Amino acid sequence: MVAMQELNDIVEIKSQVLYETARHAFKGDLETSWFDIPYEMIKGGKPNFRCCVYRERAIIRQRVKMAMGKLPHDTDQENVDSDQIVYVISSACEGCPITKITVTQNCRGCLAKKCIKACPFGAISTSDGHAVIDKKKCRECGKCVAACPYNAIVDIERPCKNSCAVGAISMDENDVATIDPNKCINCGSCVTGCPFGAISDLSMMTDVIKVLNNKERKIYAMVAPAIEGQFGDVRLPEIKAAIKKLGFDGVYEVALGADIVAYNEAQELVERTQEGKKMTSSCCPAFVNLINKHYPELSENVSTTVSPMVAIERYIKANEPDAMVVFIGPCIAKKNEVVHLYQDEIEFALTFEELNAMLAAKEIKFEDVIPYDDKATRYGKGFAMSGGVSQAVGEVLREREIEDTIEITKCSGAAECKKTLTMFKVGRLKEDFVEGMYCEGGCIAGPATLMELNKSRRLFEKFRNDNKKENITKNFERQELGKANPHRPQ
Secondary structure (H helix, E strand, O other): OOOHHHOOOHHHHHHHHHHHHHHHHHHOOHHHHHHHHHHHHOOOOOOOOOOOHHHHHHHHHHHHHHHOOOOOOOOOHHHOOOOOOEEEOHHHOOOOOOOOEEEOOOOOOOOOOHHHHHOOOOOEEEEOOEEEEOOOOOOOOOHHHHHOOOOOEEEOOOHHHHHOOOOOEEEOOOOOEEEOOOOOOOOOHHHHHOOOOOEEEOOOHHHHHHHHHOOOOOEEEEEOHHHOOOOOOOOHHHHHHHHHHOOOOEEEEHHHHHHHHHHHHHHHHHHHHHOOOOEEOOOOHHHHHHHHHHOHHHHHHEOOEOOHHHHHHHHHHHHOOOOEEEEEEOOOHHHHHHHHHOOOOOOEEEEHHHHHHHHHHOOOOOOOOOOOOOOOOHHHHHHHOOOHHHHHHHHHHHHOOOHHHOOEEEEEOHHHHHHHHHHHHOOOOOOOEEEEEOOOOOHHHOOOOOOOHHHHHHHHHHHHHOOOOOOHHHHHHHOOHHHOOOEOOO
């Protein structure tokens, strides 16, 4: 871990908070020592990244609370949405005193005065040969921005609002960001989009550590296929071995659940097309949330097949009904999927960031292990990338020799997803099946990944190409994957 004196990056700060919280949780003294973690991280009286150490420690303390699964102190406790995962740390939201409409130095003080004439509120005048905006009168309509011939007046959006494609973020009377849970899809875009780290996600990490410290039942980890490439050249067998050292009784690949999903989703797609209906994928929780909250008329078109996370959980519990399971992936929205729909099935969900903190806290190193064959097909692993779901579903259709009759498309990233769903909504979508991934590039670009995307993509593709297991139908039968109920509650 990085020494606090060297911390000046929000990713490093968040990692350090998770590490210290995990370390104390494993020691068993977190409940009595969590308040002291900011002092352990920030020693002395010299600030590192804020105006003063007191503010830095106050923000760190709120981060520790969220790492413990507790809400930030300024949250309106009476109106909390129990499904909400992403919250604003109010004490950290003070680095964006951005005036939305601003006159830049490019203003030439021209004689046309188009900005003054365009403003319906009389908010613009001239001073010393330059346009000046009266902030009390300005309504941020943007007409002056469009009128200026020199583009000298700019419209600047706050980064958190700019990152939110569903309009869930606004500013309160104190100019602090607020999140509307009725619009928020818990995608995590604002978490990575805020330059000051003032938005974060609630963690289940310390609850997992408590269970591992005091095991009464078997507990299994379920790792998302995107994990390959997140630890550099470390391969999946080594990653699974390290996770077992945390105290897990076993580690399952969610890619095997993806094989279940592809097999069943292909069958469902055939049935829907025979009825003249179109269908979307259901594996990305942010994409499904986008549909349910912002395109509700399309909710009935979402596949009834569960996500790979749920499919592999049901496969595990078909064999061991009393086992506990923990999902580990790159996705913040998966936590929302668990608490909203599957609390009775899946005990916890963690991110790669939280897993990394737990491994560091226990000083667990990756070690060489004897290689073994992958349980999942290369198509199941491919669910981690944009296009992977449609390729897998297409493969099952080819195995059944019916692929030529069904058209498939994909969308990746907020803009593409919204465009595709709009086309679907107005009846202009040609294809029969839509694969939707809210993170641009797929799960390997999730908000809680560890590795820079281009590098992790190269590594992931390298590892995936080593997998020669291709027939999903044969793998479904060989692994007896039909044990898992593939459908979500209606």
